[in-house]
Amino acid sequence: MSIDKICQKEPWKNLAVLGNKLPGVVISVPPESLLEYWREHFDFAGTQLELMDGSTYLDDLNQSISTNNVITLFPFDHLQPEKHAVNPDTHYRLLSKATLAELGVLCPNYQTYNLKQVRLDQIPLPSQFPYLIKTSHGLSGEGTYIIRSSNDLNYCLEELNKYLKINLLETIVVSEFVKQVIQNYCVQFYVNKQGETLLIGVTQQLVSAEGNYLGGIIDYANSMSKFFEMIAAVENYAYRQGYFGVIGFDVLETKDGELYAIDANFRINGSTPLCLQRHELLKFNKTIAKYSSDYRMEGTLDSIRSTLKPQLERKEFLILSALERVKYGKIYTEIYGIVAGETLKEMQQIEQTLQHQGLHLTD
Structure with a gap:
């Protein structure tokens, strides 16, 4: 996986929706144009951004007196075990695909x-x-x-x-291999240290023929009730293991209506920021939204913001993360973004309009 994805695009996407209560550690500062956009559209105050040197940040966290616990996507060998908010050995085992059968849900x-x-x-x-x-x-x-x-x-x-x-x-x-699949979901919720659950959302996952994750679509009006038994089982398992935090588990629905859990991610998931836009987008009557990490558009982020200003102001398109590139002397920007509409048809029409303006999904 490319270093820019790990150290720039992915952490910036999560930083955009982190809120202002907890600091987020980054080793590469987002461009000013992206920070400016976040301040306008995500109520981003900037107080949660903590820039650290990429070569020493784990040492700095180990030696920090003010930082007691670090919430991590994955356990770090070089970060002291007591600095992990979740025991790193437990966390690593939970993240293993071999633990799926222990969750108490139907799986292949x-x-x-x-x-x-x-x-x-x-x-x-x-x-x-x-x-x-x-x-x-x-x-x-x-x-x-x-x-x-x-x-x-x-x-x-x-x-x-x-x-x-x-x-x-x-x-x-x-x-x-689960056959006769009609839907591929990612079910997401948060479990706290007391074992209490907060629902986050469920997305229909977009995957390539090879099984690679491409993004997700969400209907904010849909209930998560069909997954309640599975959520209860996974939450109970996580709590018994001493885990707290975001959990997203992937579910395949077959033609016969059976729900198979095929993976469980005890961490923030790719589409978590999409789920977290529920309340903001519903204020604008945007019920259907699509997230992708593969948008691309020619020009700088500043020029793109100018070109797409109407869509950005109407919340038809949200920019979670953006990285400018140069190829053959031309500047283009890679974007993690959300397209939103009142209905699926309107969302698709908005996406087509954005394509005509130069925003495309990469192959």
């Missing part, structure tokens, strides 16, 4: 293999396609391989061997 049948105990070429793979092979930890589809053919399997094994050579892989999961 799968087998877990420790590659220190069994060689990759000795693992008994299913005799029929399709099926899935997953590394124990991954992000946005990385580390998940849909095996539909011998070519897919050969590519997967080549990738896994690369991970093995650099000691980045210990456990893999071989899972059945």
Whole structure:
């Protein structure tokens, strides 16, 4: 995964909606034009931005007297265990795809293999396609391989061997492939230290044919009631493990109405900022919204803000994160954004209008 995604675009997206109660650590300061946009549209005061040196920030947090606990997306080896808000060993285990069967919800049948105990070429793979092979930890589809053919399997094994050579892989999961799927959801909620739950939202996930995450669509008027039993089970499990924070678990709905949990992310999820815009967008009668991390438009962020000013002011388009690039002497900007409308049809029409103005999804 590219360093700009990890250190700039992803953290900036979360910083935009963090609020003004807790400081967010960044090792690359967002451009002034983006900060200015946030101040106008996200009630961003800037008090929650704490810039630290990328080469020493974990040491600085370890030595900080004022910082007792750090809420992390993933545990950091170099951050002292007592500085983690959630025990890092617990957090790492919860983030493993091998824990899915422990959640108490319906999930696909799968087998877990420790590659220190069994060689990759000795693992008994299913005799029929399709099926899935997953590394124990991954992000946005990385580390998940849909095996539909011998070519897919050969590519997967080549990738896994690369991970093995650099000691980045210990456990893999071989899972059945859920068929006759009609919807792919991400169900999100927050559980506090007392085990109390706050619902955040549910999105319909957009994924590529390879299973890579592309974004999500949300209907703010939809109830989450069909997921209440699953939420209760996952929340109860998380609380027993000593976890608190955001949880998003991915659910496939089949033609027969069965709900299969296929992944659980004990962290802020890609579409969490989309869910958190519920109250603000409903003020503008925007019920349907779509989030994507793959928007691109020619020009600087300042010029884009000028071109799209009407849509930005009407909350038809929201910019969560933006990074300017130069290619062949031309400037363009990569954008994490939200398109919103009163209905699905209007949202799609707005997206088409934005495309005519030069905002496109990258391939």
